[in-house]
Amino acid sequence: MIEIDNVHKSFGELDVIKGVSLRVNKGEVVSIIGGSGSGKSTLLMCINGLESIKSGSIRVDGTEVHAPGTDINKLRQKIGIVFQQWNAFPHLTVLENVMLAPRKVLGRSKQDAEEMAVKQLTHVGLADKLKVFPGKLSGGQQQRMAIARALAMSPDYMLFDEATSALDPQLVGEVLDTMRLLAEEGMTMVLVTHEIRFARDVSDRVAFFRNGLVHEIGTPDQVIGNPQKPETIDFLKSIN
Amino acid sequence: MFSTSFTWNDFLFLLQGAWVTLLLTLGAMAIGTVAGVLCGLLRALLPRATLPLSWLLDVFRSVPLLIQFVLFNSLKSIAGLNWSAFTVACIVLGIYATAFCTEIVRSGVLAVPFNLRRASRSLGLTYLQDLRYIVLPIATRVAFPGWLNLVLSVMKDTALVMWIGIVELLRASQTIVTRIQEPLLVLCIAGLIYYVMSLVVARLGARLETRWQEND
């Protein structure tokens, strides 16, 4: 379970998150929607400690993420994240990209890591690209590789930070399909996304962020199908 | 207390040496820039036909400058030419600068996007007009930082001409050292002069560059 409690975050003078509380239960898929600069991506970075927070608390399975004594590297092993810019490691093949962390961080043997990597890459439909360097792949393929890379650590949670925003329109579908598959398998997921229809399909709950706050939250049918607040209505109109 | 036999006259002597350094740099860069732009254009526009030229120029970049000085100097004597050491130094440094300038100009010209040239030709500009009004102005801006670096490196390389008997800044400092036996002080002053000259050239170049950028 991810428990976010009254979190504040600022970059210098600029307050980007102004007291967000959110709870993500095991097996739940929560989508975060909202305009740019609403603090939604920053919140994801805070969940696995890539960004610090000013006040409040974030707990993952009861462990305080931002407490000084927390072994953050250990914690990150169970929180996978997929970035908007997929961040493939260009100097490693697709297989090596996925094998690296299980071997070096989890200390798996080469065979185990390779077996796991092949399994995950097959899962995302890249079984025929094992020996290829990421530079030779399309954006959609690189993003699916990034998903496999995160999954190879057997995480309990997956965070998606606008995973399809940087992709060409015709490549969005393949990545969304992969994400949908994960959701159906029961992975606990937090997605920041602009794909409203997708969010409506896969999410258990949707949160609309505005000005660093959760403005409206509820089931997809409530928030997207029948929004109550005028700002939510405006946002949904603007995005269609 | 600190006392030294370094006199005001010694300092003037060093400045004279620095003047020679500057003149040499100027002469070498004049040769190097004109020849470099020519060769660079040829290399960029006729890459196949001028391949041997690039091999030749590569030789000047792969042999120590000191050896080039000695070789050219002795060649001059063999040919019985009565050139001054200064002329020899200018020519050798000039060819050396040409070798580098050619590469700088070439990559500058190649950095002009092909579509841009196609666009200018589509407007009815002739090949030469396209070169004159589109390619060269853009290539100049791309190549300028590299050219400036070349000026700085040639200025430092002029120090080697002492080997063929020209009294430039470093040689001047050595002469003084031999007389007053205070190597550290004299060399530090000489180094400071080099440093200041480099800094001034770099600053002037940077100012020129920002002015160009403002116009963009």
Add this chain to the structure above:
Amino acid sequence: MFDYTFHWRAAYKALPDMLAGAWVTFETAALSMVFGVIIALLLTLMRQGRNPVLRGFAATWISIARNTPSLFQIYILYFGLGSFGLHVSSWFALLAGITFNNAGYLAENFRGGLKAVPDTQLRAARSLGMSAAQAYRLIVVPQLLRIVFYPLTNQMVWAVLMTSLGVIVGLNNDLTGVTQDYNVKTFRTFEFFALAAVLYYLIAKAIVAVARILSWRLFRY
């Protein structure tokens, strides 16, 4: 006009000695690169760090190395250190001078290389649970190596060419030194130095060729 007969045979006879000199030249250059890279890495770290004294030290080193002639740097080490009662051999002054120069230029290259590896790479590595040290070792440094490989090769060629300056402070067993010795004995300046030029050229080309093969094997992407 050409009232001169070339005596190439004398030069050929000197070839074994000159080859031995070429080896000294190569060795000196290689050593100066090894030390240069190590010092350049330290300078890069100092410049990234917070300590103002170390930052100033690194900035001063880099700036002097880049803005004064390498011959001057060798001079200072050869004659200048004498003022402190430290009398070093001409070979040591040469090695130290080139190392000083290499370190300054390479530190600048390393800084540029670090900038060229995006921060997001580090972030992605950390998100997989790698420690900062692991992320640098496994992700950042290998990419940095590729970026600085070409400048590194260039600097090695430069180092070889710079070793020829040793003769000015009295070095007599490197390629230029040996050549100069023969020149003084026989006055066949052109022949000897032409042969030396050929040898320098070959060394430079060999370095470039080896580097190219190495880069094919190292950087498959």
